[in-house]
Amino acid sequence: MLINIPDADDFKISAENLLNSAWNSLIKLLENHQVFxxxxxxxxxxxxxxxxxxxxxxxxxxxxxxxxxxxLKSKILAISPYLLISIEPRSLNRPGFPRHSPGSLRNAFQTLPVTADC
Known part of the structure; x- marks a missing residue:
């Protein structure tokens, strides 16, 4: 028997908290850059x-x-919590689901110009 299964709202709240923390970090860095x-x-x-x-x-x-x-987990949980535990992650690694290298996200940020007008 499964107990204490997080619901869609739990994941949504966690996602919003993570986005707010990331945004706060970025704002702090940009403010320091502006001071420089x-x-x-x-x-x-x-x-x-x-x-x-x-x-x-x-x-x-x-x-x-x-x-x-x-x-994404929040959206899946809104349909059924069992979808998260029933899908085997290896099945998602097939054609149509591109794999990204660990540095690809970092490389995406390196292509963005840094300006003081942010």
Whole structure:
């Protein structure tokens, strides 16, 4: 017998909390970047700042990824909680379900230009 099964609302609330945390991290980094630019810091110092901010950006991206997963689980649970435990994850790794390399999300962020007008 299964007990304490989270419902759709539990996953939705967790997803929203993860998105809010990721957004707060990003806002904090952008505010610090703005301070660097307003004080007339050299480009070298700003580049070093973003280098050291990389782990926090990676954590924020991971939180967004988990939030998306939780949103999907929320939608699945709205239909039936047994769908989450009845589908074998290996069955999803087939043609039509592309696999992404661990660095693909990071590479996606590296293609975005960083500007002070954010």
């Amino acid at each position: 630019e307003q004080t007339g810091s050299e480009q070298d110092e700003i580049d070093t700042y973003w280098l050291y901010a990389s782990p926090e950006l990676t954590a924020a991206a991971a939180m967004v990824q988990h939030a998306v997963e939780f949103y």
